[in-house]
Amino acid sequence: MKKEFIKKAWKNPRWHSLIVLIIWIVVLTILMGITTLIQKFSSPNTLNSSEVSKNSYDEKFQRLIKSDYAFTYEINLNNEIIKYDGIKYENVINGYRERKDGIIKYIIQDGISYSILLNEKNIITNLYENINSNLLDLNYLYNLTKNIEEDEYNYTENITTNTHEYNLFLDNENIKITIIENKKNIENIIILKDQTKYDLKYIIS
DSSP states (O other): OHHHHHHHHHHSHHHHHHHHHHHHHHHHHHHHHHHHHHHHHHOTTSOOHHHHHHHHHHHHHHHHHHSOEEEEEEEEETTEEEEEEEEEETTEEEEEEEETTEEEEEEEETTEEEEEETTEEEEOSOTTTTSOGGGGOHHHHHHHHTTOOOBTTTEEEETTTTEEEEEEEETTEEEEEEEEEOSSSEEEEEEEETTEEEEEEEEEO
């Protein structure tokens, strides 16, 4: 009976058009469902693993720049060790510099460095004496590395060790920057420039 009804309806011009319309709606619904599933699981616009990693790395670098954090900088300057330990909080840096001629307490406010002794502040101009202070500036390091393309020489990434390595030519010298991240943050930046090594460690609060 059903087959005969369908045959008669198919021959009727009015019912024929309605049946064709229903078939098209069903087919389009199925196709849309399949397309949605394909886009969800294997969309051609999906970022590959290196792009995802790079985006994640950029986000971590920006978070470090904008965050408050504790830091330890150990700088080997021609076999002389200089250490900076401190905290960056609301764009003010409080810390201690330790080197062979002694320890000083310092604060950096609005780009000006002061030594602190018995709560007395005095401007100092040699806080980073013989050190390239640009290489302690996270904004400078980010801008230095962000546009370098990945290749065998300029930039390599090791997903296993969570490291990004950059080889640059800066101020007529070769410079190597290694940035180490964990799952959440950048935790270590190591810079080799000429005979100087900068080992910069961060803990985001």
